[in-house]
Amino acid sequence: MTIHARTLVIASMLLCLSTTFVRADKPGNPAAVTSQDGKYADKDGNPTYKVDKDGKVDFYSYVGFVRYSANCLQCHGPDGLGSTYAPSLVDALKSMDYGTFLATVAGGKKDVSASQQLVMPSLGMNKNVMCYVDAIYVYLRARSTGAIGRGRPAAHEPKPAAFTTAEDSCMG
Amino acid sequence: MAGAVLSSVLMASTSMAQTAASAAGKDWTTPAGTMSGQRFSSLNQITAKNVGKLQVAWTFSTGVLRGHEGQPLVIGNVMYLNAPFPNTVFALDLDHDGKILWKYEPKQDPNVIPVMCCDTVNRGVAYGDGKIFLHQADTTLVALDAKTGKVVWSVKTDDPSKGATGTDAPLVVKDKVYVGVSGGEFGVRGWFAAYDVKDGKQVWRGWSMGPDSDTLIVPGKTTDLGKPIPANSSEASWKGDEWKIGGGDTWGWKSYDPKTNLIFYGSGNPSTWNPKQRPGDNKYSMTIWARDADTGAVKWLYQMTPHDQWDYDGVNEMVLVDQKIDGKERHLLVHFDRNGFGYTLDRDTGALLVAKKYDPAVNWASKIDMDPKSADYGRPEVLPQYSTEHGGEDVNTTNICPAALGTKDEQPSAFSPQTGLFYVPTNHVCMDYEPFRVSYTAGQPYVGATLSMYPPKGDTNMGNFIAWDATKGKIVWSDPEQFSAWGGALATAGNVVFYGTLEGYLKAVDAKTGKLLYKFKTPSGIIGNVMTYEHAGRQYVAVLSGVGGWAGIGLAAGLTDPHAGLGAVGGYASLNQYTSLGGSLTVFALPKQ
Numbered sequence: 001m002t003i004h005a006r007t008l009v010i011a012s013m014l015l016c017l018s019t020t021f022v023r024a025d026k027p028g029n030p031a032a033v034t035s036q037d038g039k040y041a042d043k044d045g046n047p048t049y050k051v052d053k054d055g056k057v058d059f060y061s062y063v064g065f066v067r068y069s070a071n072c073l074q075c076h077g078p079d080g081l082g083s084t085y086a087p088s089l090v091d092a093l094k095s096m097d098y099g100t101f102l103a104t105v106a107g108g109k110k111d112v113s114a115s116q117q118l119v120m121p122s123l124g125m126n127k128n129v130m131c132y133v134d135a136i137y138v139y140l141r142a143r144s145t146g147a148i149g150r151g152r153p154a155a156h157e158p159k160p161a162a163f164t165t166a167e168d169s170c171m172g
Numbered sequence: 173m174a175g176a177v178l179s180s181v182l183m184a185s186t187s188m189a190q191t192a193a194s195a196a197g198k199d200w201t202t203p204a205g206t207m208s209g210q211r212f213s214s215l216n217q218i219t220a221k222n223v224g225k226l227q228v229a230w231t232f233s234t235g236v237l238r239g240h241e242g243q244p245l246v247i248g249n250v251m252y253l254n255a256p257f258p259n260t261v262f263a264l265d266l267d268h269d270g271k272i273l274w275k276y277e278p279k280q281d282p283n284v285i286p287v288m289c290c291d292t293v294n295r296g297v298a299y300g301d302g303k304i305f306l307h308q309a310d311t312t313l314v315a316l317d318a319k320t321g322k323v324v325w326s327v328k329t330d331d332p333s334k335g336a337t338g339t340d341a342p343l344v345v346k347d348k349v350y351v352g353v354s355g356g357e358f359g360v361r362g363w364f365a366a367y368d369v370k371d372g373k374q375v376w377r378g379w380s381m382g383p384d385s386d387t388l389i390v391p392g393k394t395t396d397l398g399k400p401i402p403a404n405s406s407e408a409s410w411k412g413d414e415w416k417i418g419g420g421d422t423w424g425w426k427s428y429d430p431k432t433n434l435i436f437y438g439s440g441n442p443s444t445w446n447p448k449q450r451p452g453d454n455k456y457s458m459t460i461w462a463r464d465a466d467t468g469a470v471k472w473l474y475q476m477t478p479h480d481q482w483d484y485d486g487v488n489e490m491v492l493v494d495q496k497i498d499g500k501e502r503h504l505l506v507h508f509d510r511n512g513f514g515y516t517l518d519r520d521t522g523a524l525l526v527a528k529k530y531d532p533a534v535n536w537a538s539k540i541d542m543d544p545k546s547a548d549y550g551r552p553e554v555l556p557q558y559s560t561e562h563g564g565e566d567v568n569t570t571n572i573c574p575a576a577l578g579t580k581d582e583q584p585s586a587f588s589p590q591t592g593l594f595y596v597p598t599n600h601v602c603m604d605y606e607p608f609r610v611s612y613t614a615g616q617p618y619v620g621a622t623l624s625m626y627p628p629k630g631d632t633n634m635g636n637f638i639a640w641d642a643t644k645g646k647i648v649w650s651d652p653e654q655f656s657a658w659g660g661a662l663a664t665a666g667n668v669v670f671y672g673t674l675e676g677y678l679k680a681v682d683a684k685t686g687k688l689l690y691k692f693k694t695p696s697g698i699i700g701n702v703m704t705y706e707h708a709g710r711q712y713v714a715v716l717s718g719v720g721g722w723a724g725i726g727l728a729a730g731l732t733d734p735h736a737g738l739g740a741v742g743g744y745a746s747l748n749q750y751t752s753l754g755g756s757l758t759v760f761a762l763p764k765q
Contacts, residue, residue, distance in 0.1 A: 066606060069622035070445075074290060074357070077725055078624060084724030084753055085238055085291055112282050116237055117257060121286035126616040151624060152568065152604070171611055 027097050030145055038160030039134070046098040047134045049142035055154050057142070059163060062156035064139025065148075067132040075120070079150040080143045086118065093144035101137055105129065131170035194493075194589065195665070198706040200246045203296045203341040204584065205662075205703065208492040209427035211586035212663045213704045217711035218762060219666035223680045223689045226760045229712060231695075232270050234260065234755035239699055239720020241582065242296030242341060243660070244757065245304075246705035247318070252299065253716065255755055257285060257292035257309045263321060266707045270759075274321030280310045284332045287358060287615060290722035293339055293699075295425075295582065300344030301369040307338035307351045313367060315349075325372035329353065329365065334614045336360045343426040343435075345465055348375055350435060352422025356485065359417035359443040359618040364461065366468065376468035380420030380439040380456055381406045387456065387470065388463065394470040395522055397550045401473075409455040409478075417612055418450065419443035420457035424487030425584055428465060429503070432520055435465040436492070436505060440485035445576075446607035446620030447561040453478035458486040460507060460515070462522060472522030477511050478551060481560040482536060482605060483576035483621070484511035489584045492519055495592060497526075497643045506642040508585055508596055510578025511552070513540060516642045524550055528645030530580075530638065531598055533573040533628040560605045560621070568606040575603035575625040577656070577722055584701055585640075586661035586669065591683050593648055594640040595669045597657030602628050637661075637671055637679075639686060649686040655747060658723040659715065660701025672698025672715050674723055675750040678758065694758045697751040699723055710761055718755035719747070 032040035032050045038059050042048040050058040068080065075086035082088030093101070106124035111117075123129040129136070142148035195214040196205035205211050218226065234240065236255035244253035250273060251264040258280055263273040285292055288309060298305045303315040303324055314326040329351060330336035335358025343350045348366040356362070362380035367373065379386040384404055391403040407415060420439040427436050442450055442457035458477040463470050477484050491506045497516075505519035512534030516526035527540035536559075537552035556562045563569040577599055585596040603625045610620035627634050635653035640646070659672025667683045674697045680690040697719025704713045724747075 066608065066622045069624070070608070070610075070619045071617055073622075074617065074619075074725065075286070083291075084720045108286070110282065117282055117285055117292070119282050119285040121283070121616075123616070126613055127611045128617070128619075171609065 026095060027093065027141060027144070030141055030147070037162035038157055039162070040138070047138050049138045049147060051142065051147045057148060057153040057156050058138070059157045059159055060135040061139045061142055061148060062153050063132060063163070064135035064137070065153055067128070068136050068139055071123075071126070071129050072136065080140050086120075089140050090143045093140045098137060102133060105133055127171055131167060196704070199248065200244070200703045200705050201299050202245070202343065203243060203298060204425060204427065204489070207343065207345065207428040207430070209425060209489050209584070210491055210493065210663070211584060211661060211701070212588055214665045215704055215706055215711045216665040218664065218668060218713065220668050220682050220689060222762060223666070223668050225762055226680065226690050226692070226713070227763055228692065229759045229761040230270055231759065232264065232757040234262070234716075234718070234757070236260065236718070236755045237753040238718070238755070239291040239293045239724055240716040240718030240755045241293040241699050241701075241721055242716065243701040243703045244714055244716070245297060245299050246703075246707070247299055249707065250318070252297055252304050252318070253757060254294055254297050254306060256294050256718075256720070257288070259294055259306060259308045261297060261304060261306055261316065261321070263318070276316055276321045278308055278312065278314065280308060281332075284310045284337060287332055287335045288337050288339065288354070291720045291724055293721050295339060296341035298342040298344045298349060300349065301347070303369060305342045305344060305349045307340055307342055309337050309339070311336055311338045311353065313338070313342070313349070313351055313372065315369065315372060327367065327372040327374070330360070334358065334360060335616070340423045341425070343428065344369060345428045345435065348465065350426055352424070352426075352437060354421050354423040356419040356421040356440045356443055357617055357619055358615065359419060359612050360421055361416060361418055362421035362439050364422045364437060364463070366465070378463060378468040378470065380422065380459070381410070381415040381418045381454075383407060388468045389470045389473075395472045397474060398521065398523055398544075406455045409453040411451050414450050417443055417618065418454060418457065420459070422487065424582055425489035427490045427492050429492055429519060431503070433465050434462045434471055434519070436460070436462055436490040436519065438486040438488060438490065438507065440487045441480050441483045444610050444618050444620035445483050446565065446610060447479060447481040448565050448607060449609065449620065454480065458484065460486065460490065460505070460517070462519065474517065474522055474524065474550060476509050476513070476515065479561065481607070482511070482572060484509065484578055486510070488578075488580060488582060491585065491587055491594070493587050493589070493642070495643050504642065506587070506594060508580045510574070510581060511536070512574045512579035513552070514640055514642065514645060516645065526642065526645040530596065530640055530647060531574065531600060531636065533600060533602065534579060535571070535573045560607050565608050566606065568604050570604045571602055571629070572605055573602040573628055574599060575601040576605070576623055577601060577625070581658070581722065583658050583699070584660040586663040588663035588669070588683050590665065590667065592641070592643075593683070594642055595661040595663055595671070595683070596638050596640050597659060597661055597671050598636045598638055599656040600627060600631060600633055600635050601625050601656060637681070637686070651681065651686045651688070656723055658721065659698040662702035662704060662713070664704060670702040670713055670715075672700065672702060672717065674698065674719060674747055676717055676719070678702065678715055678760065692758075692760070695756045696754045697723075697747065713760040714757060716755065716757050719751050719753060
């Protein structure tokens with residue numbers, strides 16, 4: 001990917017942030033009402049998960065598990081459960097909407113006081129995170145509602161062609 | 173108080189001579205007690221017979237909640253200890269119930285916190301030349317006046333905006349202080365450096381990878397398992413310029429042998445965790461280094477895990493002991509690697525003598541090739557089904573033992589010359605590991621694999637505390653621990669061995685049998701290392717508690733067990749049901765007669 005294209009991705013991400021930022025702070029009903037190329041959305045158009053009766057998850061939720069475990073687990077613990085020094089995202093996502101999630105991931109967060117120093121880095125320039133941020137969101141959204149349990153999802157839908165195209169263009 | 177300070181300074185100068193001995197005495201002047209790394213004390217008031225009567229003598233809160241690795245120092249009548257970020261250092265007056273003589277709290281940019289891979293730990297301060305040395309999180313190496321806590325000098329060793337951080341305990345030898353760097357999960361190229369204790373001027377720096385002029389390898393002279401190393405062996409083992417972001421960081425313990433003037437330490441994992449992105453042996457990550465302490469020139473080295481595929485950092489402690497092998501007295505270096513093998517080498521020559529699994533669960537390699545005539549001499553025989561390189565990107569390789577945190581992580585072992593045994597706190601955890609493509613951005617995590625961890629099939633204990641015979645490569649006894657044993661061990665001449673557990677127990681066991689003789693639950697989980705000292709004729713045992721570190725990541729949430737039915741997930745007890753955060757020091761002694 002060229003520098004120009006990368007700038008576009010990040011710029012569109014920021015646009016996305018500013019438009020969704022004003023929405024209510026609850027994530028809303030997670031039920032998938034639309035789908036395009038294996039990616040599901042709720043009634044507000046926000047990314048969401050889909051889990052079959054037999055536990056098979058959509059491909060984005062699966063990728064979200066993989067990328068979460070590589071980039072977020074170091075602080076937020078396995079399966080989003082939190083660690084001794086970073087909050088549980090299973091809990092946090094219960095009351096955080098998509099826009100706030102994106103803003104926090106991209107911009108980071110600081111809570112430094114005399115008794116504790118909690119600092120989340122700004123990951124907006126980290127392609128290993130931002131190219132998969134929707135996938136990480138839907139995975140954590142599913143964890144927060146209990147739709148996906150602990151550990152690696154046992155089965156998932158096949159990789160959509162659109163995913164590969166988007167991944168290649170974003171990762172460069 | 174002035175009198176106390178003066179006497180402590182007097183004591184300090186006399187105790188300097190002790191550090192070259194293999195046993196610590198009344199003082200504890202270096203992180204491992206002595207420069208040999210043995211963590212053995214000649215104090216023997218507390219014995220296997222009377223340790224059951226141990227009591228808490230006094231306690232001290234550091235005021236910091238993060239994980240407390242490391243250990244206090246005692247020099248004369250003063251104890252020095254430090255906390256994780258913000259890296260507060262305290263000097264406590266042992267003559268007055270631990271009254272605070274001085275406190276140093278550096279101002280550091282909190283942006284360094286998220287580039288610390290696994291909690292904001294620090295493994296302790298070092299002492300020498302009347303100064304206390306601290307390698308701060310933000311890679312500032314600072315020398316404090318031991319009497320006043322005033323900064324004598326400070327230097328920047330690396331750049332935290334690129335992900336480099338300071339977590340290691342420095343080591344002082346003669347007129348130099350030695351430090352390494354953390355940042356293997358951020359693509360930070362590792363180095364090991366010597367600074368002048370007087371003014372902080374860098375004397376030498378040896379990189380873990382790159383041209384010979386960077387690594388200070390002397391082609392044709394430096395040896396690898398007895399063979400002279402050809403020119404530019406490190407660069408040749410990488411694809412292109414990958415070595416520039418190749419990791420091999422040096423955040424572990426250091427030891428020193430005055431007989432040969434060699435300084436020993438290990439280098440960590442190559443970056444990224446995705447082996448497919450860095451073909452080659454990735455020299456010299458995962459390597460035991462022996463450098464001339466004055467010049468940094470490499471005498472010998474040995475890469476334990478070429479082309480790592482599991483994050484088996486090679487940074488664990490190098491313990492220097494003299495023991496007989498096959499009837500012959502040898503100068504040994506003993507190292508318990510994350511990869512699950514306990515290595516015994518001749519520390520003068522770098523010859524490999526013993527390499528055996530110190531947890532029977534270890535399965536990624538069948539053995540280490542010990543045949544000097546073999547082309548694979550010294551290399552592990554990797555089993556393809558546990559090779560994440562063989563599995564490839566986006567493939568989940570399962571049931572690899574040990575997990576990435578290793579059969580042992582940084583928690584140091586201890587050696588008793590009385591029993592001839594090593595006492596090793598271990599992890600008993602396996603993993604699934606899936607590598608995938610990642611892109612490098614300076615200062616951002618550069619990991620490239622996802623993994624999940626769980627106890628070995630059929631087991632519920634996630635740790636063992638073992639006694640090891642390094643001359644034979646055999647476990648002599650093994651005490652199971654519910655959680656990984658993440659506190660460093662102490663061996664004493666009273667035939668008692670101490671260690672701390674993640675639930676927060678300080679435990680004392682019989683050095684010969686491993687029988688539990690005493691335990692006490694400290695305020696928080698222990699990932700610090702037990703030490704001992706004598707003050708006013710009385711022996712004390714001290715340990716920092718304060719759960720956290722890498723142990724605090726997985727275990728706070730409880731590990732999953734993919735082999736159990738869905739209903740059993742979460743059946744493994746969570747550490748957070750046993751302990752909570754908080755840094756404190758607990759000091760033990762026998763009741764006054």
